[in-house]
Amino acid sequence: MSKLPERRELRADLVQRRRQLKPAERVAAAQGLRQSLEQLPEFLTDTHVAGYWATGGELPLNLAIAPMAERGQTFYLPVVTKSGGKRRLTFAPWTTGEDVETNEMGIPEPKAAQRIVEASALDLVLVPLLGFDRRGNRLGFGGGYYDRSFEFLRGQKRPAKPLLVGVAYDFQELDAIETAEWDISLDYVATDKELIDCTGGDA
16 A cells, blocks of 8 residues: 555545445434544543534534534634645634635635634644544545644654544545554544544554
């Protein structure tokens, strides 16, 4: 899986499988995801929680994040910024119904960019992915945004702040993902079927 053509093929296959889900399957998966995430105490108590705007068949977060405001939590969406010629992610608070604008990659971002916070200010991040293994390795989209944005976690004893929680459909699990030195691993993976602890348990 280390060869780029193989990774490209694998990414295309996983994207296609995700897009083929029927609306009812997607709703059921969103319900299952909420149940999985709510098994993680930090998801219910951490103040600053970031996620993503589901596109291209990604597992929707709407059901999982709906109760956050009542719990006094703030939800953030990523905003792509340029730093040193490279793109990375910062985060802006967003609540359901607030205006968004589409960035150059076609992904909606909060309009309230003046309230942007750095990745290091977050407590927990729900990370989109295309594939994962039970050791917390993630197959992303190839842009390196998350790895660059959370590179400050490299070398730290994990779990650290923020807690990185991958979000995926159950079928996105892979036997093993070969890693590169710049890859930032996940602490947990929440699927529509289970919560997987990648911090050194049985996996």
